[in-house]
Amino acid sequence: MYLLIVNPQAGNGRADRLFESIQRDPLFKEKNCRTFRTAYKGHAEKLAEQIAEIHHEHVQCIIVVGGDGTLHEVVNGLRHYPAIPVALIPTGSGNDFSRGIKSKLKGVRLFRKIVQNPKRLSVHIGNYVTNGRYKHGNRLFVNSVGFGLDGALVELANKHQFRKWIKRLHLHPYIYPIALLPVLRTFEPINIEIYIDGNKEETERATLVAVTNHAYYGGGMKIAPQANIKKKRFSVTIIDPLPKWKLILFFVTVFLGKHTLLKEVRVMEAETFKITSKQAIPYQVDGQASHCFQSVLSKTEKTRMVYWS
Numbered sequence: 001m002y003l004l005i006v007n008p009q010a011g012n013g014r015a016d017r018l019f020e021s022i023q024r025d026p027l028f029k030e031k032n033c034r035t036f037r038t039a040y041k042g043h044a045e046k047l048a049e050q051i052a053e054i055h056h057e058h059v060q061c062i063i064v065v066g067g068d069g070t071l072h073e074v075v076n077g078l079r080h081y082p083a084i085p086v087a088l089i090p091t092g093s094g095n096d097f098s099r100g101i102k103s104k105l106k107g108v109r110l111f112r113k114i115v116q117n118p119k120r121l122s123v124h125i126g127n128y129v130t131n132g133r134y135k136h137g138n139r140l141f142v143n144s145v146g147f148g149l150d151g152a153l154v155e156l157a158n159k160h161q162f163r164k165w166i167k168r169l170h171l172h173p174y175i176y177p178i179a180l181l182p183v184l185r186t187f188e189p190i191n192i193e194i195y196i197d198g199n200k201e202e203t204e205r206a207t208l209v210a211v212t213n214h215a216y217y218g219g220g221m222k223i224a225p226q227a228n229i230k231k232k233r234f235s236v237t238i239i240d241p242l243p244k245w246k247l248i249l250f251f252v253t254v255f256l257g258k259h260t261l262l263k264e265v266r267v268m269e270a271e272t273f274k275i276t277s278k279q280a281i282p283y284q285v286d287g288q289a290s291h292c293f294q295s296v297l298s299k300t301e302k303t304r305m306v307y308w309s
């Protein structure tokens, strides 16, 4: 049995339209597919949790039709069942996870491949705990956690009014570069302490610190060109304070992964990562924004099974 979790809102309704095509495919019935549609934020996580409890012995794969935000929720809902395979049919606006696992097919063709003959990947994704605790214990992330500038960018980019204008002007693929201009006016580098595998880094201020499972974030920015999702180590990119003109240069070059040529950019690897600050740091996890004073990240002990193509 294959279970589909569909976020009808993802990609401005693209997920819903694609799901209708998937449903018309003969394999949908043949392979005994069932569908659950999300009705609100957080619903995908609850659905995944319930599905796993009831169907864990029979489910062959949970197929997410949505964006990285929906995948994030599903993977968290399945945190006690890492052996249940998950597949993503990307229909969001960013789709960095698919880029990160180098998935080639899309849409109905990807659905057909997943239920017939998928490639299988076992990955150590990330654990994160903010401010020393979380009401549900550790949380998982599939793409990245970014502190500083990208937290502030995601916060603005997720504001209802901002999204509405971007949608109206059909500028969704450029949402982060556009958000950069208003954010830059007031943004100040963050004062932080960083520990990589328990050792303190000599960094007191930074514009941005990104901890990633694979190379991509922010809708195709190649923030960590050398990162590989198969490794049991994160890629950590630290960007020292930069003049504003150089920050714009950073955002131009990061799409090609050439930002690492800037002397203010350092890339390293870590199995565990800790960041603390006396000020509230803006941060984003898989495209959702918040603030924290401390965050501890580690790779998951158990691997998660992913189906892809």
Ligand SMILES: Nc1ncnc2c1ncn2[C@@H]1O[C@H](COP(=O)(O)OP(=O)(O)OP(=O)(O)O)[C@@H](O)[C@H]1O
Residues within 6 Å of the ligand: 007, 008, 009, 010, 011, 012, 038, 039, 040, 041, 042, 043, 044, 066, 067, 068, 069, 070, 071, 073, 091, 092, 093, 094, 095, 096, 287, 288
């Ligand atoms: N029915 C719903 N109504 C409103 N929000 C929803 C609904 N279902 C899920 N969500 C929320 O929508 C958010 C964004 O979804 P998702 O990431 O899948 O799409 P996206 O934002 O278009 O894509 P991407 O993350 O790749 O940019 C998720 O965090 C999820 O909690």
